Amino acid sequence: MRKAAGFAAAGWLGFVILHHLLTGRFWVWLIPDMIPPALYLAVPVTILAAARCRGRAALLAAGSLLLGAAHAGLNPAALTAPDGPPPPGAVRVFSWNTEYWHQDDDPRAFYRFLTDQHADVYVLQEYLNWVGDQPREAGDLAALRREFPGYHLAAEGELVTLSRFPVTAVRRVGPAADLGPRPSWRAAFDLAKILRTDLRIGASTLSVYNVHVPAQYVLNENPFTARFYTELRGRGERRAAQFGGLLADLAANPAAALVSGDFNSTGAMGELRPLFDRLTSANTANRAIYPTSWYAGVLPLWQLDWTFTTGVTVHTSELADPRGLSDHRAQSLAITMRR
Template sequence: MSAWHWGIVAWLLFVVLHWVLSGRFWLWLLADLIPPVSYLVVPLPLLAAAAVVAPAQPWGVAGALAALVLGVGHSGLNLGALRPADQSPADAIRVLSWNTEYWYRSGTPEGLYDFLRAQRADIYVLQERILGSHADPQEAPDLPRLRAEFPRHNVVAGGELVILSRFPVLGTPPVGPAKALCAQSPWRQVYDLTKILRADLQVGKAVLSVYNVHIPVQYAPGDNVLRPSFYTRLRERNMKRLKHFRGLEADVAANPNAVLVSGDFNSTGAMRDMRRLFSRLSCANQVARHVFPWSWSRLWQLDWTLTSAVRVHEYRLGDPHGISDHRLQELLISVSHPRKASTDDRPRIPPA
């Protein structure tokens, strides 16, 4: 066989293994790191080569075509960008979801607050409200200032996550591993277990549950793959990730409210970890103007917004202007299925 045919066999085998192993075998997390666009740009030249170089061997074309068909759904190709844009109503709710990259580490507090205020969002869903790094996180001691900078917003915070809302907060039920926390839990434990922060908001006659998500990474730069400890940590990280994913999935499934799930999932659309959420919720990418959406390093979309009983009129991945390595998720939404709060759901804002 020619080199092209070996390439077709190898890539087809990789795609099949991805279907089988992603989300089922922790070691496949390493293979999950490839840019999703690879599932489109790798089989296309292989298909062309098979058709031109060896047209008398149709199995080569069939193999490359099979790899393309199996993988194109994982490529991040967003055909919804080709549809006409929706007309947003004047009273649409503006949402900003963003991984700030260690709060104001890359600049000054004033620069961060000025940038956030300029977004004029009704709801802010922010991750990494910490100083230092994830290896040695420290709480950013600015909740009083945050409230002062956004006097028209209610502030809900847990660990590294914060939600700012112009709408009344009805409650903040714990989700997933955070259910093990208590009022006396130290901040570091809160940080470790609170990777999903839920706030139920009274939006007109509807209740909107906003989930702020930051799933832990599976791989950290600098990890040495030649050391046995690397694989021990990889397996442990996979277990932590799955606990947060399963906790989120269970909470969303039991939630009767309108739902907006947004944040940094540290997962691409090609990974099985996202499939249960994709099957239950609608992805905001459907109204994006990006044919290949990316939110990190130009090759990966790791930041997602998923909804239920919420209409997304606009979804854009905006420029962070050098403050963060993650792009902003900017949305205009309407809550389409109102539900009145019960008499026990009087607005209450728990201490952050």
Template sequence: MTGGTRIVTRPGGSLRTPRARRRIPVVMPAAAAWLIFAGLHRALSGRVWWWQVPELVPPLAFAAVPMVLLAAVAVARRARRTALAMAVLSLVLGGGACGLNLASLWHRAAPAPPDAISVFSWNTWYWDQPAAGGRPMPPPTGTPRRDVKGFYRYLRAQHADVLLLQEYVYFGADSRPIRVNDLDRLRREFPGYHVATVSELVTLSRFPIVAQRGLDLRPWLEDGRDTPVPPGSGWPGFHTVKTLRTDLRVGGRTVSFYNAHINTPVDSSPPGPDPRRLNRTQHEAREANLRALAADVRANPLPAFLAGDFNASPAMGILRLLPERLTDAAPAIDSLYPATWDERWPLWRIDWAFTSPEVAVHEYRLIPSEGQSDHRGQRLVLSLTR
């Protein structure tokens, strides 16, 4: 005994304490378990509806857990190579889902030209829903918004040429969506802007709107019986249209702006997302919305910009359904781990922006909501390259 610790001598003269021995059976099963999870996630995410709850893991875990395992392997002796191989393989399998924005380390955007377009995309958190006076219930996860003037002041402060706004809706105590009609106030608050709205989406534009339409998911449902419209709904469009396309006349060209709010992985009606309300219909609706969006962009010859709340983190394989023609604007974000939700614990990026090859991104910032929402806003400066 030395200092109260028994020394164990192995053949060859190496020394190991009982504590060191105990580390080995922990590292090996942990590395094996995470490798199995990473492999299953890569194979199942976005492909089967019942994997939607495991998808809710913070994306950073796909990098953080393998790195912790690698550190643990460094102090292990027995089976070190096997544990090391499993940790490295799990990092390879899940690394693309971790949400790290490595391109931000070297990307340098070109200066914006004088005719650049400023865009602000934001999930408003049930618009300006008040909490008193017999009006619908407050937002489900925190203090109700009472300062309606502050809400519009925040929107105006973005000084955007185009605003893509989601959750233009109230919810009643029975979780029923309630239409909002704030068009008169929007026109007063944004004089000279053109307004397009469908379902729970609003697009405001300084540029003339030459065409607008909502993208209906129903033609893209694999099973027509799997409709996301609840029985007796008085507002079917809320459930069937989650993308608003507006074609804007910018200078001498027409540009398509897509404003999207894709369904959550689990039912998100008040009081909020709950993994216990997992269902196949929710997954089918997400897929159908993304297929409708991809088909429209694929057939659209115009320059295109897409932004909104996709309710999908970098770890969710359903993002593979996004239009091939569009690329993520994330390299222009000055953040190694951009996260947009929620503002209290920003672990997920679920708000995204994408551009077609004809659109350059000169600036991309995530804007704090100043208590107006649980989402950060996305502010971008764009220009047409060709």
């Protein structure tokens, strides 16, 4: 038993070291990056228990625990997160990957879920249907305007942002900047994974970045083929282009910003590290110790949906039940602008 624990501890420590070296830097690591972050805590703790906290195995497991604990998806800010209602006048933001709009759901239930949020700003992804293994525009903007009278609407490809506040500018970010003045919906879908909408809130400007970073892996792909790795490398390059475009735009933007959506990335992945370093995660106001937003089957082990801010105070943040309408939980926040 001790020998097996020693091998397991050495192997896991090697994995954690490789993760530190390769995540966000080498496209092949996009596959190991998909593990549930909780494993960075659960595996070494299990090995420590098996080794009875003694010997070489325990030492190696303790090392991997120290190296990997920050990647385990825990949210220590939950212990000090605000408890109580947001201040009067706070702006309510609702961000959600809708999972193909209401393609497989009752449209009335879908719109009832949205309107029940009473949000001031909606940041929505996957405004599309999936037909014949191809994305198609959902063709629902007129219905959206009827359901949200008085709201301002910005849409590009699969991204839709609704706001009670006036929209002063709409800007393409990243690869979508190369699109012509009137691109087809499919061209916009392929390139526009970040949509910046500038809102006038009182005397201030808030830049809302609606984000849906492409997934690195499609579940029906065969990893034992050369095509799999060609596709994986291409997806890695497309993801890097989106993240790079987002960071460049943020660096050049003096306004307060809210960056929200489906990043298809866990907090353990190196691609998100620059956002954690430069902005503030809304998890600082989330009271969940292990927040999760995406289900693989029935296991809620991943947080792929995030909100980051600058120049903004987040008073409340929660990952809301989507009522069976999506495989993603929705992000519900209350914010105020800093002066």
